[in-house]
Amino acid sequence: MSSPLRLGIAGLGTVGAGVVKITRQKAELLATRGGRPIEITAVSARNRDKDRGVNLSHYAWEDDPVKLATRDDVDVFVELMGGSDGPAKAATEAALKAGKDVVTANKAMLAHHGQELAQLAEDNNCVLRFEAAVAGGIPIIKSLTEGLAGNDIERIMGVMNGTCNYILTRMEDAGLSYEEAFAEADGLGYLEADPNLDVGGIDAGHKLSLLASIAFGTQVAFDAVELEGIGQVSIEDIRQAADMGYRIKLLGVTRMTGRGLEQTMTPCLVPAVSPLGQLQGGTNMVVVEGDQVGQVVLRGAGAGEGPTASAVMGDVMDIARGLRMTTFGQPASSLVAAQPAKSATPAPFYLRLALQDKPGAMAKVAAALGDAGVSIDRMRQYGHDQSTTAPVLIVTHKTTRPSLDAALEVLAGSDVVSGDPVALRIEKV
Numbered sequence: 001m002s003s004p005l006r007l008g009i010a011g012l013g014t015v016g017a018g019v020v021k022i023t024r025q026k027a028e029l030l031a032t033r034g035g036r037p038i039e040i041t042a043v044s045a046r047n048r049d050k051d052r053g054v055n056l057s058h059y060a061w062e063d064d065p066v067k068l069a070t071r072d073d074v075d076v077f078v079e080l081m082g083g084s085d086g087p088a089k090a091a092t093e094a095a096l097k098a099g100k101d102v103v104t105a106n107k108a109m110l111a112h113h114g115q116e117l118a119q120l121a122e123d124n125n126c127v128l129r130f131e132a133a134v135a136g137g138i139p140i141i142k143s144l145t146e147g148l149a150g151n152d153i154e155r156i157m158g159v160m161n162g163t164c165n166y167i168l169t170r171m172e173d174a175g176l177s178y179e180e181a182f183a184e185a186d187g188l189g190y191l192e193a194d195p196n197l198d199v200g201g202i203d204a205g206h207k208l209s210l211l212a213s214i215a216f217g218t219q220v221a222f223d224a225v226e227l228e229g230i231g232q233v234s235i236e237d238i239r240q241a242a243d244m245g246y247r248i249k250l251l252g253v254t255r256m257t258g259r260g261l262e263q264t265m266t267p268c269l270v271p272a273v274s275p276l277g278q279l280q281g282g283t284n285m286v287v288v289e290g291d292q293v294g295q296v297v298l299r300g301a302g303a304g305e306g307p308t309a310s311a312v313m314g315d316v317m318d319i320a321r322g323l324r325m326t327t328f329g330q331p332a333s334s335l336v337a338a339q340p341a342k343s344a345t346p347a348p349f350y351l352r353l354a355l356q357d358k359p360g361a362m363a364k365v366a367a368a369l370g371d372a373g374v375s376i377d378r379m380r381q382y383g384h385d386q387s388t389t390a391p392v393l394i395v396t397h398k399t400t401r402p403s404l405d406a407a408l409e410v411l412a413g414s415d416v417v418s419g420d421p422v423a424l425r426i427e428k429v
Contacts, residue, residue, distance in 0.1 A: 002036035005320045006073055010065035010091055011080030012045040012052050015105055015132070018309030019078065020054045030313070034320030044068040069095035076101045076319055078312060084108040089117075096120045096128070103315040105132035105308060111206035114213065114220035115335065118327035128327045129315035134207040135160055135284045137307025138300040139314065143288065144214045145329035151290030153215035157253040157427065160265075161204040162282030162302040163190045164230050164250040169280050172238045172247065178231065190282065200229035201250060205265040208252035211286070212263055214329045216256045217336060221263070224340035228266040232422055237352060240380075240393055241269050246350075247277045251427055253343075260339030267424050269350050274429035275299070287429065343425075346398040348377065352422040353411070354389040355381075361416040362392070368414070372407035374399045389418045401425070 007023070009016055023030070023040055031037045042060040044067075062068035069077045069091040077095035079102060081088045088109050095102050102121070104110070110117065110130055121128040131141045135158070144153070159165050163185055170181040182199065185191055190198075197203045209222040230250050241248050246269040254263045270276045275297050279285050284302030289295050301307035318325075328335060355361050362381075369376060375397040382391045396404070404423055411417045 004037040004039040005034070005316070006039050006041045006075045007078050007316065008042045008044070008068045008071060008074035008076070009040060009078045009080065010044040010068055010087075011082065012043060012050075012056070013080065014305045015308045015312065016043075016045070016080040017052045017054050018305035019080070019312050020056070022309055022313050024054075030317065030320075034317045036320050038316060038320060041073045042068055042071055065091035066094045069100060070098045074100060076103060076316060078316070079104040079106055080312070082106055082108065084112045089113060092117060093120060096124050096126050099124055099126060101127045101129075101319050103129045103132075103312055103319070105130070105312060107133040107203070107206040107210065111209050111220060111222040114210065114327070115332060118332040118335075121327055122332055127319060127324055129318065130210070130327070131315050132308045132311035134210055135286055135298075136162075136300065136302040136304065137310050138284055138286060138298045138302070139311070140211065140286045140288075140298055141214065142314070143296070143298060144211065145325060148288060148290050148293060148296070149329065151292045153288065153290055155253065155255045155289045156208075156211050156215055156286065157251055157276075157429075158284065158286035159249050159276060159279055160207045160252050160284055160286070160302065161198055161201070161250060162284055163198040164201075164204070165279060165284075166190060166282045167199070168230060168233065168238070168248055168250070171233075171235055172242060175235065177235050178233060196229070199231055201227045201265040204250060204252055208254055208263055208265055212254040212261060213335065215254065215288075216261060216338065217330055217334065218261060218338035219335045220328075221261065221338060221340060224261070225263040225265055226343060230267050232420070233267050234422070236391065237350075237422060237424070240352075241350065242272065244395070245272050246270060246426065247272050248424065249276055249279070251276070253427065255345065256338075257341055257345065259344065260341030262341050262343050262345065264343045269424055269426040270429050276429050342402065344400045344402055346400055347428070348398055348426040349396045349401075349404055350424045350426055351394040351396065351404070353392045353394070354418040355392045356416045356418060357388055357390050358416070364414055364416045365392070365394075365411060368407045368410040369394075369396070371410070372403045374403055374407050395426070
């Protein structure tokens with residue numbers, strides 16, 4: 001059997017501890033499947049004395065992850081620290097410049113610096129793998145770069161943040177308000193230290209930008225992702241969507257159009273009977289549509305120790321087997337800077353308005369929509385218990401978001417709508 005593949009792990013949180021456990025507990029299986037033993041030689045973390053539930057006494061300790069990344073007894077640098085810049089980026093760059101292969105779970109770093117890091121890896125004949133950075137245990141990177149490599153990808157969409165899916169699911173199942181479901185998720189430890197990374201769609205937007213790069217051969221363009229979080233979604237929206245046969249999901253959608261690359265991460269309505277509509281709790285799902293294969297659905301745990309560590313080890317095993325692949329499925333120099341395009345693919349929309357209870361109010365709404373070329377498919381008005389405003393729900397025929405926004409801008413300047421309207425795309429699955 002060949003010489004061991006030696007790992008240096010920087011970051012010993014939940015995922016890092018999981019990688020240590022797999023490496024120790026499944027040593028024989030890994031050696032058989034990889035063709036060589038997999039060993040950890042050194043580790044690094046901020047706190048050396050913290051109890052992580054695993055024995056680290058067999059490994060050398062480095063306080064500085066950059067030093068860990070350049071050790072002579074490390075073949076693969078495993079970066080699990082997180083953060084788009086700082087120690088994670090510095091150590092990754094140091095590892096690649098030293099000729100070390102890198103496996104990372106760091107979506108933020110790649111979303112902001114993926115192009116330069118991919119080029120650095122190729123310049124030094126290294127590989128940079130990141131299966132664990134997108135959708136946890138779901139092998140979506142491998143699917144796109146390998147199994148679906150013979151397809152022109154037409155669309156990718158998915159639920160890529162388990163915390164948001166948990167909150168929206170709990171709102172529907174338990175009748176909780178957004179604030180109540182948010183507090184519950186926070187109490188269970190599901191939220192990032194900065195909750196806006198989750199509920200603001202940023203975390204999922206990072207992931208979507210990486211998938212778009214692989215799917216369409218473009219440079220990563222996170223700054224061009226249209227982001228809208230779930231904070232505006234109310235229990236009333238959840239209930240009305242369910243009544244119409246839909247569920248609300250924070251849905252990422254990317255497609256290449258004649259205008260350029262569309263990337264959106266926004267709350268959408270999806271059919272309740274669809275695979276995405278049936279997705280519950282913290283589970284993730286990615287749907288890929290290719291010109292040859294049709295639609296492929298991948299579902300699984302999007303986070304957690306076991307699933308994410310499993311994805312890390314999948315990348316490690318490919319390196320052990322000698323599989324050398326470019327970071328985004330093709331040479332970094334061939335990735336093009338895509339023209340960003342605002343989402344203008346026609347779709348029906350769900351619209352909730354707080355309408356002033358006065359004569360002619362509904363006529364003004366219909367006129368504003370009609371003047372913008374937006375046709376009403378169905379409308380409902382609900383009782384309002386002596387309030388001065390009445391909740392009105394509208395489902396449009398297919399239109400574009402710019403057209404709808406033009407109508408909403410007119411209504412915002414009128415005297416018939418109170419507060420901010422809620423407009424959610426209805427996505428065909």
